[in-house]
Each structure stands twice: as structure tokens, then as C-alpha cells.
Amino acid sequence: MNRHFQPPFVLSLSKGEGTPFADDRVYALQLRSGRTEGRPHSSAGFTLVEMLVALFIFALIAVASAALLRSSTDSEEASREALESLSALRRMNIIVDRDVGQAIGRVHRDRAGIRQSAFEGGAGGGDALFSLVRRGWVNHDDTARSSLQKVEYRLENGRLERSSFPYVDGAAASAPTLVIDGVRTASVRYLHDAEWRDRWDPSLPSLMPAAIEITIDQADLGTVRQLFLVGNGA
Numbered sequence: 465m466n467r468h469f470q471p472p473f474v475l476s477l478s479k480g481e482g483t484p485f486a487d488d489r490v491y492a493l494q495l496r497s498g499r500t501e502g503r504p505h506s507s508a509g510f511t512l513v514e515m516l517v518a519l520f521i522f523a524l525i526a527v528a529s530a531a532l533l534r535s536s537t538d539s540e541e542a543s544r545e546a547l548e549s550l551s552a553l554r555r556m557n558i559i560v561d562r563d564v565g566q567a568i569g570r571v572h573r574d575r576a577g578i579r580q581s582a583f584e585g586g587a588g589g590g591d592a593l594f595s596l597v598r599r600g601w602v603n604h605d606d607t608a609r610s611s612l613q614k615v616e617y618r619l620e621n622g623r624l625e626r627s628s629f630p631y632v633d634g635a636a637a638s639a640p641t642l643v644i645d646g647v648r649t650a651s652v653r654y655l656h657d658a659e660w661r662d663r664w665d666p667s668l669p670s671l672m673p674a675a676i677e678i679t680i681d682q683a684d685l686g687t688v689r690q691l692f693l694v695g696n697g698a
Contacts, residue, residue, distance in 0.1 A: 559626060564695070565695055567597065581671075583673065584665075593652050595614065598615060599613075599695075616637060622647055623642055623643075623647065624642075624680065646683035650679070654676055672694050677690070
């Protein structure tokens with residue numbers, strides 16, 4: 465009996481012959497030999513040009529995002545500084561209005577016993593801007609003192625300061641408190657008989673102006689002019 469060895473699989477390169485896996489085996493042999501006719505060659509990644517374009521687009525987005533973030537931060541900082549400056553100006557307005565609005569024509573004496581006018585004011589170029597005696601000094605501690613208080617405003621090293629006196633007559637000023645900072649210049653005018661004056665030195669010591677005008681040049685706000693009615697000035 466003539467027996468021949470039969471391999472488990474007969475590979476045929478003819479179209480339509482062999483097992484159902486014949487085409488895949490042929491394709492495998494073609495891959496080994498470097499020939500892949502009849503099968504599409506798929507790409508497994510990006511080309512160098514595609515990578516460069518993607519990096520360029522990403523860089524543009526990053527730069528634009530950084531610029532937008534920086535602009536938002538600067539705007540927020542500028543808004544915060546502007547609000548702080550406006551708050552300081554509002555605080556000045558409240559403090560000065562409270563003093564000037566309650567001023568009275570009380571003649572007083574300084575530490576040397578010299579008689580002083582109820583309201584004294586210069587143009588702003590000297591030592592004190594103006595001084596006055598006001599009523600309505602709240603006595604929280606129930607100490608034995610008057611409800612009248614002498615106050616003085618002056619410009620010192622870019623700071624508009626307010627000093628008060630424990631007694632109307634013959635007392636030294638207490639430590640000054642800050643009204644507003646960053647003041648380059650300050651000037652005051654005084655209204656009397658529908659006429660503005662650069663100084664207030666009336667012939668009658670008890671006479672007071674009807675209103676005062678304070679003009680300051682502040683570092684953040686520029687030139688600001690404020691008007692205040694004097695308590696019972698005429």
C-alpha cells in the first residue's frame with residue numbers, strides 16, 4: 465500500500481483555492497517579503513508636519529489664555545485700588561463734614577492764654593489748614609468735660625491729619641489721626657457774603673464763614689474739590 469504524507473494544510477496561491485485562511489496566509493507571506501499588494505496600508509501615528517502644526521496651535525492658545533488672565537488680574541487690581549481710593553475720599557468727606565457742620569462761634573484761648581478766633585483758616589500753604597470749635601462731642605466715658613471740642617486740620621508729609629484737643633482753652637493737641645493719605649497739595653477757600661476768600665481772618669472773632677471749599681491733589685484720584693457748609697455761618 466502506497467502511503468503519502470499529507471500536510472495538515474495545503475497552501476495554494478491560486479485564487480479561490482485552499483482553506484478559508486489562505487488569503488490571510490498569503491498576506492502574511494507578503495508582509496514578510498515587503499509586498500502588500502491588494503491590502504490597504506493603514507497609518508499608525510501622526511506625521512512630523514502634523515505634530516508641528518498641533519504644537520503651534522497649542523502655543524497660540526496658551527499665549528492667548530495667559531494674556532487674558534493677565535488682563536483680568538490687572539483689571540481686578542485697578543478696580544480694587546480705585547475702590548479703596550474712593551472709600552478714603554468718602555471717609556474724609558464724612559469726618560470733615562461732621563466737624564465743619566457742627567462748628568460754633570466759640571472764641572477760645574491757646575496754651576499761652578492768647579485769645580483766638582472761633583474759626584481760623586489759611587490758604588493751605590502754612591502750618592494748619594484750618595481750626596474750629598465744634599459741638600456734639602460725644603462723652604462715652606461720662607467724664608467731667610464739655611461737649612465742645614476744638615479740632616485742627618493740617619497737611620504733613622502727604623497726610624491730611626486731624627488733631628483734637630481735650631479742652632477748648634489752653635490745652636495741647638492730642639496725637640493726630642489720618643484723614644486721607646497720598647495728598648500732594650491741599651488748599652482751602654472760605655465763603656462769606658457771596659464772595660470766596662483765600663484766608664479767614666475776620667474782624668469779629670466769633671464770625672464764621674458760610675461754607676468752605678477744600679481742594680486736594682491726591683495721588684490716585686487727582687484733583688478733588690469738596691464743599692462743606694459751616695454749622696451756623698452766615
